[in-house]
Amino acid sequence: MTEQAQYRDPRLVILYDRLNRWGADDDFFLALANETPGCRLLDLGCGTGRLTTALARAGHQVTGLEPARASLEVAQRKPGAEAVCWLQGSAQDAPTAAFDLCLMTAHVAQVFVEDDAWQDVLQHIHRALVPGGRLSFDMRDPAARAWDTWDSAGKRERLTLLDGSEAETWCDVLDVAGPIVSGPVVHFAEHTRFLPGQDVLTSTSRLRFRREDELRASLQAAGFAVEQVYGGWHGEPVGTGCGELVVVARRPG
Ligand SMILES: C[S@@+](CC[C@H](N)C(=O)[O-])C[C@H]1O[C@@H](n2cnc3c(N)ncnc32)[C@H](O)[C@@H]1O
Numbered sequence: 001m002t003e004q005a006q007y008r009d010p011r012l013v014i015l016y017d018r019l020n021r022w023g024a025d026d027d028f029f030l031a032l033a034n035e036t037p038g039c040r041l042l043d044l045g046c047g048t049g050r051l052t053t054a055l056a057r058a059g060h061q062v063t064g065l066e067p068a069r070a071s072l073e074v075a076q077r078k079p080g081a082e083a084v085c086w087l088q089g090s091a092q093d094a095p096t097a098a099f100d101l102c103l104m105t106a107h108v109a110q111v112f113v114e115d116d117a118w119q120d121v122l123q124h125i126h127r128a129l130v131p132g133g134r135l136s137f138d139m140r141d142p143a144a145r146a147w148d149t150w151d152s153a154g155k156r157e158r159l160t161l162l163d164g165s166e167a168e169t170w171c172d173v174l175d176v177a178g179p180i181v182s183g184p185v186v187h188f189a190e191h192t193r194f195l196p197g198q199d200v201l202t203s204t205s206r207l208r209f210r211r212e213d214e215l216r217a218s219l220q221a222a223g224f225a226v227e228q229v230y231g232g233w234h235g236e237p238v239g240t241g242c243g244e245l246v247v248v249a250r251r252p253g
Contacts, residue, residue: 004111005203007047007068012192012201014074015167016048018159020106024233025138026051028246029103032136033060039100042128044091044121045108049075049084056083063099065089091124099129104137110207113185115218118208122222132253135224136246141231142209144243147173147186156193166195174204183209212238212245224249 006012029051033039039060046052046064048071056062057080065087066072072086087093094102102125112118125135140146151173159167175187189204210218216226228248232241 002202003204003206004068005201006190006205007071009201009203010070010073011194012203013048013068013070014161015159015169015192016071016074017050018161019169020050022050022054025105025244026054028233029105029136030054030058032134032248033101033103034058036100040098040130042094042099042102042125044094044102044104044125045111046075047071047106049078049081049086051103051105052084053078053080056080063087063094065091065094091121091128094124094128096127097130100133102129102133102135104135107138107140107207109137109139110209111205113206113208118210119218119222122218122224126223126251129251131251134227134248134250135219136248139210139215139245139247140207141238141243141245142183142211143239146243147176147184147188147209150186150188168193168195183211183214185209210245215245215247219247219249223251225252 033041033055041055041060041062043052043062043064046066049064052062052064063085064075067090069088072088076086112121150171152170156168156170169192171188171190173188176184178184185206185208187206189202192201212229219226226249229238230236230246231238232244
């Protein structure tokens with residue numbers, strides 16, 4: 001088992017875009033960026049560059065910052081990649097006062113399990129934004145208990161890859177730690193077997209779920225003004241959307 005192998009192992013990274021298609025979340029973040037034409041944008045935890053390259057094709061000045069080399073290599077082969085500044089690293093590697101908007105999409109914010117690590121990331125993003133710049137990210141609302149549906153109880157999903165070969169995937173939830181009401185840490189393992197009959201590759205992850213009030217307090221402590229917390233991708237109030245907390249915050253100008 002390897003922690004976060006789905007982003008780090010080239011054999012698994014090729015599955016990411018097959019499993020994570022363009023959706024309402026991407027529409028939301030693209031529309032937010034488009035409010036500032038030609039905006040200087042930091043995509044923190046940009047992964048395989050699904051959204052990063054679309055943002056560049058929309059005319060924004062995009063930096064994709066990502067710790068996993070194998071994910072960056074996939075991103076760099078995409079149409080529009082040549083217009084992106086790709087950096088390997090995390091928030092501490094972002095340049096200072098350089099961006100109008102920072103995005104953390106597809107639940108990157110949940111990889112920061114410890115409160116100190118989360119606060120540190122927020123402080124680096126605050127530093128990387130120009131005064132008046134914005135931060136937006138998504139977090140699964142712990143009240144929606146998304147993890148209840150993640151364990152596939154051994155049931156395997158078949159995938160057909162771009163080259164026509166097949167794989168099967170399944171998920172085990174290993175542990176749900178900490179009080180559910182205050183945002184647990186969910187430890188789970190995703191298994192992949194490339195067919196026919198190859199070894200099983202396993203990627204483990206720990207994701208932290210934070211409540212709306214925890215997010216607001218941590219953002220305020222890092223110097224942000226919280227502008228919006230939505231419950232979904234269409235501006236729904238928290239608790240009435242799709243189980244997301246969609247945050248827009250601003251570094252005061
Ligand atoms: C679910 S993927 C999201 C990728 C991309 N944002 C998207 O919308 O498809 C989570 C990403 O967070 C990255 N990540 C993990 N730890 C990180 C860290 N400490 N700082 C920044 N990104 C990190 C992973 O490597 C992975 O690419």
